[in-house]
Amino acid sequence: MVQIGNFFFKYRNFLFIFLYLALFIPSTPVFSEATFGPHYYRYPLIIGLAITILGQLIRGATIALAYIVRGGKDKKVYANTLVTNGIFAHCRNPLYVGNILMLVGAGILVNSLLYMLVFIPLFLFIYQAIVLAEEHFLRNKFGTQFDAYTKRVHRWLINPVGLRKTVSGMHFSWKRWLKREYNTQVIWLLFIVVILVFKYSNNWAWDETTRNTWFIVAVLVLACYYYTIRYLKKSGKWEEV
Incomplete structure (x- = not known):
């Protein structure tokens, strides 16, 4: 998985273009008029927009409170320091969580069953591989400091406990x-x-x-x-x- 993650890390920006274009592949709808009535389109519209906007807001809060270099170095995983403050004190990968929500929301908004059943799981697999590659690098570089961080902060889930205090205590x-x-x-x-x-x-x-x-x-x-x-x-x- 680490090798797979290192491979996709190099091309992760192109991955988003591919996934955005995949939104327009014809598909059976998630929400249909037969099941949800004549105003069925309101469901993907409201739910999809809410989720995708939430993803962008999470990215925004993460960057505005404690920015982390996302580009790597020479298309390889790289980090000068281990960032553990801001939103990173509540989730190890908040930027990636934001990305996932942005794409899940877009998939719901476009009302594509194919996208939700095929491309989102593929995206999650790739992101899991990338994260494992990054963690492999961080563990080798920061050792026990990173191990201690992983024990108190979840890889994917954002812990809301103390989040308000974190946001209010930092410059946005x-x-x-x-x-x-x-x-x-x-x-x-x-x-x-x-x-x-x-x-x-x-x-x-x-x-x-x-x-x-x-x-x-x-x-x-x-x-x-x-x-x-x-x-x-x-x-x-x-x-x-």
Whole structure:
């Protein structure tokens, strides 16, 4: 599993593009009109959006409170220090938990049984392998310090005990959140927009002109957001907190 994890660690960014594109593979729906009535689409819409937004919020809180270098080094697992504060004091892999929720929510939002039964389990297997590879590295580098950390903090489950105290006792750097996360945010939001506009437009009785107008407006807003944050980051106008 460690070798498998090291392999996928190199290509994990491409993995997300593949998984987002897989959302649009035709599939039997999870929620259907025959089972849930004429307003069945409300279930995947509300549940899917709630879960995927929760995933992004978890990522945001993690990065804003105690940022961890996610890129590795030379496409290999790497860490200078063992980060155990912030959300990492309540879960060893909160960023990955956020990613999982973002994709599970997107799968529910697109109402794809195929995605939920095939691609999500595949994604979970790959992430488990990546985490085991990272833990192998961290255990070799930090030894008993990492072992002690694993004994008090769960690999996947976020322990809510003391979470409020953790958040209130640390500085929340929303600038760091936006600077470090805007690429992920824009890609995620773009796919959410595509799903909402092109999958749900019939449920909202939009004609083609209305649908296309909303899509163009959403893309322009995302483009403005992307290039604004990129400019602020590259120009040095936002100092790292």
